[in-house]
Amino acid sequence: MTRRLIITENITLDGVVENDGTWFDPTDDSEQGRELAEVTREHAAASDGFLVGRTTFEEMREFWPRQVDDGTGVTDHLNRVEKFVVSRSLEDPNWEGTTVLHGGDDLVGQIRELTAREGRDIVLTGSISLAQQLLAAGTVDELRLFVFPVVLGTGRCLFPEGTTLRDLTLAESRAFSGGVVLLRYTR
Structure with missing residues (x-):
């Protein structure tokens, strides 16, 4: 079975996905946070690949491996899955299981090669420019939008x-x- 490419984003009612730290907390331990963590674990179980751009990769690499007693399951998932980071400048990803895709003119072809391989879903999160590029190229099989009841009026969409x-x-x-x-x- 070939893999599907899925974009998962947390998004405001006005389409903003850029997190300024005021409307989305991935470690939220409220009832809603626990519900979201449960569905995230469901989605993670169906994937074995994680795709991000360099900025999101570096943010996640600095955050998730340092979490202790992570009740969301994200740390375990990210440490287990194959990670693909799109970057023209990153040489040493310094996170086990990471492959650097140097992108360029053939990025879409590289992504299509990944999804043509046997395996489970590849999930992209964050990485706004990369998500936009892959949506425009028609390579995305599914969009998962966690819509937060917030209107920011500004930010990257x-x-x-x-x-x-x-x-x-x-x-x-x-x-x-x-x-x-x-x-x-x-x-």
């Missing part, structure tokens, strides 16, 4: 002006106790 996606089918909608809604769309 997943869908910049001019983005067109018309071939989406709603696969799931699930509401959580604190008002977050998961919307899963397939292409």
